[in-house]
Amino acid sequence: MANIDTLPINITRANKSNLSQVDLSNIPFGRVFTDHMLVADYKDGEWVSASIKPFGRLDMHPAMSALHYGQSIFEGLKAYKNQKGEPVLFRPYDNFERFNKSAERMCMATVPESIWMDGLMKLIEIDQAWIPTSQGSSLYIRPFMFATDEYVGIKPADNFRFVIFCSPVGAYYPEPISVKIEETFVRAAQGGIGAAKAAGNYGASLYPNKLAVEEGYRQLIWTDAKEHKYIEESGTMNVFFVINNEIITPSVERDTILKGITRKSVIQLSKDIGYLISERAVTVQEVVDAARNGNLQDAFGAGTAATIAHISAIGFRNERFELAPVSERTISNNILNKLDSIRLGKEADPYGWVVKV
Numbered sequence: 001m002a003n004i005d006t007l008p009i010n011i012t013r014a015n016k017s018n019l020s021q022v023d024l025s026n027i028p029f030g031r032v033f034t035d036h037m038l039v040a041d042y043k044d045g046e047w048v049s050a051s052i053k054p055f056g057r058l059d060m061h062p063a064m065s066a067l068h069y070g071q072s073i074f075e076g077l078k079a080y081k082n083q084k085g086e087p088v089l090f091r092p093y094d095n096f097e098r099f100n101k102s103a104e105r106m107c108m109a110t111v112p113e114s115i116w117m118d119g120l121m122k123l124i125e126i127d128q129a130w131i132p133t134s135q136g137s138s139l140y141i142r143p144f145m146f147a148t149d150e151y152v153g154i155k156p157a158d159n160f161r162f163v164i165f166c167s168p169v170g171a172y173y174p175e176p177i178s179v180k181i182e183e184t185f186v187r188a189a190q191g192g193i194g195a196a197k198a199a200g201n202y203g204a205s206l207y208p209n210k211l212a213v214e215e216g217y218r219q220l221i222w223t224d225a226k227e228h229k230y231i232e233e234s235g236t237m238n239v240f241f242v243i244n245n246e247i248i249t250p251s252v253e254r255d256t257i258l259k260g261i262t263r264k265s266v267i268q269l270s271k272d273i274g275y276l277i278s279e280r281a282v283t284v285q286e287v288v289d290a291a292r293n294g295n296l297q298d299a300f301g302a303g304t305a306a307t308i309a310h311i312s313a314i315g316f317r318n319e320r321f322e323l324a325p326v327s328e329r330t331i332s333n334n335i336l337n338k339l340d341s342i343r344l345g346k347e348a349d350p351y352g353w354v355v356k357v
């Protein structure tokens, strides 16, 4: 049996880098991958192997349980280069912690820090030349884990594979997004898996989102499963509104909303800038009323991939409310600038969010 504290991470380097074929100043989101990935395997109660190897395909058994029953979780975090050109990660320990919480909720093995964090650091060190530095770009990192039991019965799996790959990215939403308040479909119900970063949450959102796109919207704003009275989150992000100079965002006490790391950062920065910000139940009614009477000063999503995504319009039933131009949104623009400056080392990080590789 391998001891997880001493399990070595074997490293096999790619013979040749693909970096020269990529224009890092002009990259789409999520379609370009770096030279290496980390792969670790858990078998019958133990992490048995961990390696960094050339990026490539993973083979799978047709009965692999993740494909059938959805024991599959992921994270998203980003690496940047600071002003000295050194690679840094933004709040990686928060992702590590949330990942293992998702694992517990999905009845999966947890991943030890010696694999998750040490493997991540080593991977970024090896592929650091792939971190783009143009405005709005970063290296998006995708840790994920899935059940690998070769068994058709349904039970918590005994075998898992943990993988981290990286992708240099530009903006997730190159333009401000229009969102529709959803009152028929739900993302998560209380007691469900809304707080876990489980693959199924995203798969289930595709159909309602497709209908919203057909109606001319880019994304949805999810409401609570019981009454569709409260705002939960938006598409792949947490959501914030500014009404009468107060920033409001749904509280995450209930287990239906993902506890976003960008969300936490936005709340902290808002408080420290001196904005009035409240985490509380946010009703559809108050947002729609504010939009209708011109008091909705700002609305934005916050997530790792998107960072801050300005909302250009909100749809509710048969009404569509256009919001102020992004250039006039002082609050979200200030928060975004502050976040960027800290991540890129342009200003001091009093929070310990930025971790050097």
Ligand code: COI
Residues within 6 Å of the ligand: 075, 076, 077, 202, 236, 303, 304, 305, 306
């Ligand atoms: C992220 O922000 O990292 C996400 O999980 C969104 C993803 C679906 C691209």
